[in-house]
Amino acid sequence: MLEAVRQAPSWANTQCWRMLVVRDIATKAQISELSYVESFFTPKGYKANPSQKALAEAPVVIVLCADPVDSGTLWGQNYYLVDTGIASQNLMLAAWGMGLGTVFVGVYDEEKIKALLDIPSSVRNRRPFPHWLFRRGKKGRADTKPLAEICFEGKWGRQMTKPVK
Numbered sequence: 447m448l449e450a451v452r453q454a455p456s457w458a459n460t461q462c463w464r465m466l467v468v469r470d471i472a473t474k475a476q477i478s479e480l481s482y483v484e485s486f487f488t489p490k491g492y493k494a495n496p497s498q499k500a501l502a503e504a505p506v507v508i509v510l511c512a513d514p515v516d517s518g519t520l521w522g523q524n525y526y527l528v529d530t531g532i533a534s535q536n537l538m539l540a541a542w543g544m545g546l547g548t549v550f551v552g553v554y555d556e557e558k559i560k561a562l563l564d565i566p567s568s569v570r571n572r573r574p575f576p577h578w579l580f581r582r583g584k585k586g587r588a589d590t591k592p593l594a595e596i597c598f599e600g601k602w603g604r605q606m607t608k609p610v611k
């Protein structure tokens with residue numbers, strides 16, 4: 447999985463990602479605690495981050511970070527977000543190929559996670575972040591949007607001419 451991140455493409459080949467592999471039980475418990483951000487979840491009526499229990503119980507949490515300055519910008523785009531997004535998906539697909547599941551956790555207290563893990567202040571771990579791993583289940587996802595809703599033919603909004611499932 448780590449190798450799959452290493453091999454990911456990146457804007458100008460900056461390879462801006464850095465990974466922290468967390469196996470220590472106490473640290474995973476603290477990461478789990480810090481994934482509940484009251485100001486985000488309380489207005490939504492959530493008493494926990496849905497992944498909070500999983501973060502504490504996962505065998506491994508991988509914290510994927512990047513330095514936005516290393517990565518750079520183009521026309522207002524922060525490429526570290528693109529690059530770490532691609533790298534995350536590489537990681538998750540590699541895990542899936544090995545029979546492991548993951549969840550991407552995007553809500554947590556960035557400053558406190560940084561302090562906990564000695565992440566330098568210039569580095570963002572806002573996105574993407576801890577993953578937790580578990581044995582892959584057999585069930586596929588039931589809530590994916592139909593292809594016809596997310597894929598157009600030639601022009602924005604035009605229905606696919608061939609049937610899509």
Ligand SMILES: Cc1cc2nc3c(=O)[nH]c(=O)nc-3n(C[C@H](O)[C@H](O)[C@H](O)COP(=O)(O)O)c2cc1C
Binds near residue numbers: 498587
């Ligand atoms: C950018 C991003 C941030 C996410 N943040 C959280 C999170 O903080 N807590 C959580 O439980 N799930 C989080 N998720 C997981 C999604 O909710 C999940 O992938 C989606 O519901 C589909 O479920 P599945 O991955 O189990 O198929 C995040 C996913 C992404 C891509």
